[in-house]
Amino acid sequence: MKLIIFDVDGTLLDSQHAIVAAMAEAYTQHGLPAPSREAVRAIVGLSVAEAVAELSAEAADHPQAEIGEAFKLSFMQSRARSPDGMALYPGALQIIERLAARGDVTLGLATGNSRRGVAHFIERFGLENHFVTRQTADDAPSKPHPGMILQAAAEAGVRPEEAAMVGDTTFDMAMARAAGARAIGVAWGYHPRDRLMAAGAETIIEGFADLPAALGLPEKAMAS
Incomplete structure (x- = not known):
């Protein structure tokens, strides 16, 4: 991964x-x-x-x-x-910072939001240096087309099968499967668990603390 x-x-x-x-x-x-x-x-x-x-x-x-x-x-x-009207889910900031500090993985975004919306999100939560690739609705066909993941993988210099998509909708799971990437669903989002599994999720995490284990990431490789 x-x-x-x-x-x-x-x-x-x-x-x-x-x-x-x-x-x-x-x-x-x-x-x-x-x-x-x-x-x-x-x-x-x-x-x-x-x-x-x-x-x-x-x-x-x-x-x-x-x-x-x-x-x-x-x-x-x-x-x-209401700039504070939308909040990160519990553990989101911590897992981003934890993963970004590793030396063996890189992070990206793939969203139906616009470039402007993603820029606001990044600035609002101080995430400017955490994502090597940011795919938006302005850059690729809408999910579940695999274009966002294929482009993200190309920008990160990895093969699609070396990527994992973490998302809450069937569109995310289907996009990942179409691209040949891993598909990890989350239990707190907008589509129910059974639909995520039917769309191709290999597993569904109950909280962000479960993500490293779901991805098989060892407890190591913190960047110096």
Whole structure:
């Protein structure tokens, strides 16, 4: 194992309330019923365009591009109003710092978020020096297409089979399997355990403290 790739929303960052609220505002601005919390949770991880397409799949008259832009604006405004409104999950910062200090692995991100959103996330939590590769919805096809992992592996100088994807959705698991990488699910995110396993998760961790063992990383190799 040489590259560990993390999803952001639902894996490292608990952002569901902001996402659900922004999507509701985007739809109501266009005079449309807000999608349910369950429906929005189900599409977290996709790019905005793919997410709106899923939510409006049975409504051909929905202005999907406009809804997507309204969502982006609402989410950005919410983040600006309440910069502390989204928190890291327990243990997330500690595991990132612990793994980044090792000499035998490197870290990356693969998210349906935008470059701007990832930059805000990195700055907000002081993670500027921790990720060697950052794949976003602006850089690759939406999950579960394997492009994000393939590009991350190329940038990190490893083979896809030397990478592991850590995520909370079926999109993360399917993306990893399609790329030939390992797939590690998390128990606290937006998709249930049975769906993660069905999508290809080799295991599901209950907390970040379980991740090194799940990856088979020895207790060694701290960088000097």
